[in-house]
Amino acid sequence: MNGVNSDESHYEKCAGLCRSIRSGVKPEVIPYHAFGGVKSEFLMKSGNGRSEWIPTEEEIAQFREYLGI
Numbered sequence: 001m002n003g004v005n006s007d008e009s010h011y012e013k014c015a016g017l018c019r020s021i022r023s024g025v026k027p028e029v030i031p032y033h034a035f036g037g038v039k040s041e042f043l044m045k046s047g048n049g050r051s052e053w054i055p056t057e058e059e060i061a062q063f064r065e066y067l068g069i
Contacts, residue, residue: 011067012066014063014066
């Protein structure tokens with residue numbers, strides 16, 4: 001999610017975790033999406049489903065590079 005876990009330090013920690021597992025299974029990157037925003041609005045809550053939190057394709061590719069996938 002942009003601005004929350006999209007910095008280089010977070011990427012490095014995720015990559016380290018993936019390397020330590022050694023299961024032979026590659027991680028799958030599932031980016032944040034805003035689909036839950038409608039549900040939050042229905043429940044009279046805010047803060048979910050914000051489009052500025054959605055990573056760009058370039059940011060997703062950069063994260064995949066850190067993970068080696």
